[in-house]
Every structure is written in structure tokens, then in C-alpha cells.
Amino acid sequence: MLLKYFYDTGLAHASYMIGCQRSGEAIIIDPSRSVDQYLEAAKAEGLKIVGAAETHIHADFVSGARELAHRVGAKLYLSDEGTADWKYQNLEGLSAQLVKHHDKFYVGRVKLEVLHTPGHTPESISFLLTDEGGGASQPIGIFTGDFVFVGSIGRPDLLETAAGMMGTAEVGARQLYHSMLAFLELPDHLQVWPAHGAGSACGKGLGAIPSSTVGYEKLINPALQFRDEQKFVDYILADQPETPFYFAVMKRVNKVGPAPLSSLPPVAPIDPSQLATLATRELVVDTAAAKEFGEHHVAGTINIPTAMLQQWAGFLVNYEKPVYFITTAEALPAQLRALRSIGIDNVAGYFESSQTTDYRQASYSTIPPAELQAAIESGKLRLIDVRAKTEFDDYRIAGAEHHFLGRLFRELTTIARDKPLVTQCLGGGRSAIAASILEREGFSVINMQGGIRAWQQAGLPTVQS
Template sequence: MIFERFIDPGLSQHSFVVGCQGTGELAVIDPRRDVDIYLDYATENGYRITHVMDTHIHADFVSGARELAAKTGARLMVSGHDEGEHFQVGYAHEDLYDGDTIRIGNVRLDVRHVPGHTPEHLMFVVYDGARSDDVPMALLTGDFLFVGSLGRPDLLGEEAKDALARQMFRSVREKLADLPDGVEVHPGHGAGSACGAGMFGRPVSTLGYERRTNPYLDPSLDEEAFVRRLLEGLPDIPDFYPRNKRINSEGPGDVLPLPGMKALDPAGVARRARAGEITVIDLRDPLAFGGGHIPNALGIGIRGAFANWAGWVTPDDTPIVLVDADGDPDTIECAVRSLIRTGRDYIEGYVKGGMDEYVLAGLPLETLAQMDVHRAQDAVASGDLKLIDVRTGDEFESGHGDGAVHTPVAQTRDGVPAIDPDTPVAAVCGSGYRSTVAGSILKRRGYRRVHNVVGGMMAWQLQNL
């Protein structure tokens, strides 16, 4: 049997290749947008991709299933339980239904319909026929069952979440009951994804371990208690999720060869950025961005949760241009791949030579002032500036600086209504990454005296402030 997991750390997204060593045939489940990773894997190992499946219509990333099937001639198979639902698959495919079976050489995948995260969601029960036709080896659970959690039921809106939570209760009780404790659980996400609350970092578990430790699989919960628990403490929903649902239901366009791999003249970028014709994303770390950047640029470092924040805060109405320190093609390609995975395909290119060449050309620069935690606390106490805490609600409630105004990162796109743009402000997060994102947004919104708190609340607490 062939079994491989591919992890996109930026979105904590897992895709899988399952196949038969004897025939060399492969199925790819929940493929990421840039599908060359699977094409290369098959070519390098002498395999052939014959099946492509999605467990559901994804919200957090744009699926590569349609393009991968088109490039390989594979059978494209998705849930048929989307009929009559708000999101339906609108491109050519084969429908899969509860009870269907897919055979790939000695490998068998049994299809189970497990609604709850979405109405059409499927789970695949995987059997390695070379070892046993009766005992399943693995569950490919998508966004149904996570390590330590379940998929959130509220992505289709307030009006749908209660009914979906109750469907999830029935899916847990009915579709897992006959499966053995020893079967492996391979979810579609790990910790860091917003598709569920309280996920653990390990990419794999067993059903028996989840039965004993996963709080949502507690058999003592009745339906009402289960629904209450499932709807508690859910993370904020990134607003690019509905857009991705629409893209995935209509059918994503092809992205290979990759867009944006074109070097652009620094002077032209400077002119167009100042005129608001493009959105420049600066990929460097917060201190480098603070020291000097292209006017109106967004500071979203490639070494952090780039894919999530770029998907969340990048405007829809202007082309994207990327810039790093020196125009390194590998860095640019990494950023491009992350952007297209969240549906940001409109990438014109990158600054030739990066900020090094931009600075040597004598082009305009802006700065984001950096402030240590001691100066920040003193300035807030004296009334010289307002502290804007851009972390999540749970983080803010767990402890924050005196006088801080809570405004999560994504909400800073609308400014901070309680604070006048002429008022000096300092953005703070956990370490300084998200506050750089927020600080750059506020500067684009017209806030004139913006600071970033270096080290964030981690440094604040270590200094006993």
C-alpha cells in the first residue's frame, strides 16, 4: 500500500495520497491548489494518478482537485450529497454517496457521509487488502474528526449552525460506532487551522485514543450538551472563507504555471503603490519592515502565518506585487504558492532585486516606528498614546496591558472607530508579527502616528509589566 501525507504548514492543511504498490495507481484526497507537488511525486516514483477526491467543499483553501484531474485524466469524485444545498459543485465530476466503494488495486476506500461541518461532507475508510479486507487501516476524516476536536458547524452562517451541529452529533454517534479502536485517524487539518476549536498539533491519532480523550466524543453527552460544547469557543471566521467556498463550488481556474513570477521595475512599483493601483506585500520580518518599506505596503512576513493573514487582509480590488529583501526567487515562489492556496491569484509580480535594489534607487520609503514594552507602558500611562491589542478575544481576556483597546487584526481594516487617526497609537499582539500586519493596515487607513510594540505581550509579561 502507498500512503503519504502532504502538509501545508501555513494553513495547517493536510492532503493525502493513497494507492496500490502493485498497480502503481494513486488517489489524491483534498489536494492543495498548486498540484505540481502530486504530479512530481507520481513521476518520481513511477506512479499514475487515477482518482482525485475532495471530502467536502472547502472554505479555508482553494482545492486543486479540478486542475489535477484535468492534468492527469483521473476520475474526479466529490460528494453527491450537495444536492439542494447552498453550495453545490458546479463543474463536471462523478458523485460519491454514502456506502459507495472505490477500489485501487488491493486498496479499498469505503465512503461514509458525515454531515456536520458541511452538509455534504464525506469520510473515507481505508482498507489495505494486502493485509486485511475486514479490518480498516485508516480514516481520512477531512474536517469531520480532528485530533482532539471536531469540525466547526457555523461556516454557513448563524441560521444553519444549530442544524449542522445536530447533524454532527448523529454523524459521531452513527458513523464511528462500528469502527475499531485501532484504526488510525488522519484529519484534514492540524493545530492552527480555524476549521475547528482546540485541535492538537499531532497529525495523526487513533480512534480509540480519540474516544477516550476527545471532549466531543464523550459518550455521556446528550444531544443538547453536545451542541452547546461544539458551539463554544470557536475561533473567528476569516472572511476569505465564503469566497473560497464559492470558488470551490464553481470550479477554480488553473494556476500552473504559477502567476506572479515576473520581476518588476522598482520605480514603477513605487509609483503605482503610492497611487493605490497595486497592493504591495512586504515579506520581510517585522523589524526590517519597520526600518523602511514601500509606501502603503502591507507588512506580512513570510516566516509567520503568511497564508492565513494574506488571505484575510489583502484587498480584493487591486493586483498584488511582492517584495522581499533581495528578490530571491525561492522566497517569492513560496509566497505565490501561499497566496493562490487562499484564492489570491491576481499576482502581477515582484520587485526586481527586492528592497535592496529599491533603496539603492533612492525611491520613497515609509517606516513603522518600533517601541519596546517599557516605553509603550509609560506612554499609555501618561496618556501620550493609545494601545491597540490586535490578538483574539480569548488572548485578550487572558491578560492585556492597562488601557488597551481590543481590535483584532482583521477588524483594523476598518480602522479603530474609538480612536482618531491623528492620535498616536501602538499595536501589540503576542510577539510582534500580527501587530506589524495591523500597523501597516492602519497606516494605509490614514493613521499618521503608528508604532509597533516589539516582542508583544510575550515581552510584556517577561518584563513583569
């Protein structure tokens, strides 16, 4: 048996290839939309990908299961558990097997057994892996998807906070509690292979270690220590990360099926003479570094640096409208992969960055905290903290108003225009994006250099909740 690990750092997403060398076949667990990595790995190992399995209808990225079905005819293994609202659709013409609790399927001589582990979502399943080709009669590990993570457990509130299905968070939390109790009955030696690591919004406090064991999680995972259902519910529903708006889109896309990548039109360059006008009507995203954008940029554009594109575009791009980018032809393919991994397919064109110099007439200031302190404390400047609510609630600068970066477009009408603004986050990256958005909307804005971390390093005071 072969087990290969793949990790997308931008999405904190883990996927896996299981291969049976005897049969020359492989299956991918929870694949991303960028399937070339699996095809190349399988070829290198002398394997053919014959299947793709999902632990649930994912909310944080576009699944690559159907892409593998279109590309190589992979058979899909999909959950048939849960409510009618979250059943897979549009499977006609695809080889697909809908699976339930204790169903079994094989790749060569490697057995996968389905466990229904609801809570994160009603249809969530896990896969027990047994290498029968290697002579094993007992499982070696479990693919837990978004059920059990290293040091954490999946959040049960996404159907409510992302998909708007009110009243489902507590129901999910109680399902998750009973799934957790069932997990505790598994043998300690089982390896645990989750679908996410630290940084994912699918749970709180996820560990950065790629895998664990059932026994170790029983010892250290705080979510697995509860034996009182109500205390568990209270714990799991508190202090979850902000829910990205695009999660609702991803749920729908993965339920009905994304478009094959081959069907998407090419993204062509646009004459830069159209840039200034287009930026007044549509969303144009400049992918330059924050410092470069702050000093010189095209009025009306916003800034999401390439390294932050996958994390923040889903919050800030309207999925129902076309979006344009300022980038380079060399950087574009990787950027499109990042965007399409979260379902942003409506990229209408791009402007070659080197050809936009003459149009970069706008700028905003980036100023160290010590030079801003007096004006902030006297009320001459309005301080906008764009960190997550959990960060803001932990500690903040006195007088700061909280407007989470991901909600900024939606909260613009609640921000007063009576004085200049200072945007601030932890280290200056998120606040630079916020500054670009606020400037686009006509605010006078300054970005705090180095964020609240630099504020504290300068010896300036913060307050705690």
C-alpha cells in the same frame, strides 16, 4: 498498499496519497493546489495518479483535485450529499463520480467506502479504507477530513460566519452531534487521518499529532465526551477561532472550480519608478522581515513577511482587486504558491526589492514595553491589541482596545485619531503587520516590541476577564 502523508505547515493542511502497488495506481485525498509534490512522489514510487477525492468543499484552501484532473486526467470523487447550495458545479469535461453514503470505489485493490458525516458542512463525507489487495476484509482507517481531528472536531459555523448563510450554525452543530455519535460506533482500532492539524481555523484546540485512532479519540477528545445534544451544541459553538474572510471565497472557488494554474498569466517585474505612485492607488505588499520594514519602507505599502504570507494575506488582500508585491525573483515562486493555495491569483506584478532602496523613506518605531508603560497607562498613547478575540478575552493589558488584525482594514473608521497608537500582539509579529496598515492609513503608530509576552516578562501587569 502505500499510504503517504503530506503536510502544508502554513495552512495546517494534511493530504494523503494511497497507492496500490499491484495495479501501479494512486489516489490523492484532499489534495492542495500544489500538485507537483504528489506527482513527484507518485513517480518515485512507480505509481500513476488516477484519482483525487475530497471530503467536502473546502473553505480554507484551494483544492487541487481539479488541477490533478487537468494535469493528469485524474478521476474526481466528490460528495453528492447535503443541500443544493453546496453541490459541485462545472464538472463537464472532467471524469467525476458523485458519491453518497455507503458508496464504494477503488484504487487498484484498495477500497474506499463513503460515510456521510455532516456538521462541519452539509456535504461532508469521510472515507473508510480497506486494503483488500493485502487480504484485509475490514477497514484499517478513516479519512475524516474536517469532521474529527486529533483532539477536536470540525466547527459547524463556517457556512454562517464565512458564507453568510444565517441560521446554519446551530443546524450544523446538531448534525455534527449525530455524526459524532456514529463515529463512536466505529471500531477502536481504526486509524484516524484528518485534513488538518494544530493552527487550522477549521476547529478549536486541534492537536499537533498527525494521526490518531478511534479508540484514543473516544478517550481524550473533549468533543466526543458529550451525550447531551444541547450541551454539545453549546460547547461546539463557543470560542471558535476568528473566521478568515477569504473562507467565503474559497467555498465558492472550490464549488465552481479554480482556474488551472497553467492559465494564469506570468507575474512580471515592474519598473521601480512606478512604485511610489502605485502605492497610493493599489495594495502593495512588502514581504521583508518586520524589523527591516519598520526601519525603512516605501510609504503606502503594508508589510506581510514571507513566513506569514499564507496565514494573513487571505484576511488583508481584496480578492476582487489586483495586488502587487515587493520581493525578490528568487523568493517569488514560493510566495506565489502560498498565495495561490488560498486563491490569490490576481497578482499583477512585483518590484525587485534591491531596486527599491531609494524609495524607502518611511518608518515606524518599535519600542520595548517598559518604555511605553507610563504613556499607555496615562492615556497619552492608545493601545491596540490585534490578537484573536479568544486571546484578548483570556488576558490583556488594561485599557487596550481590541481590533483583530484580520479585521483591521474593516475597522479603521472605528479607531480614533486623537492620539498616537501602539500596536500589540503576543510576540510582536502580528502587531508589526498592524502597524504597517495603520501607518498606511495615516495614523501615528508605534509597534510594541515583543508584545504582551515581553510586557509580562518585564513584570508589568495584565488583567483577566
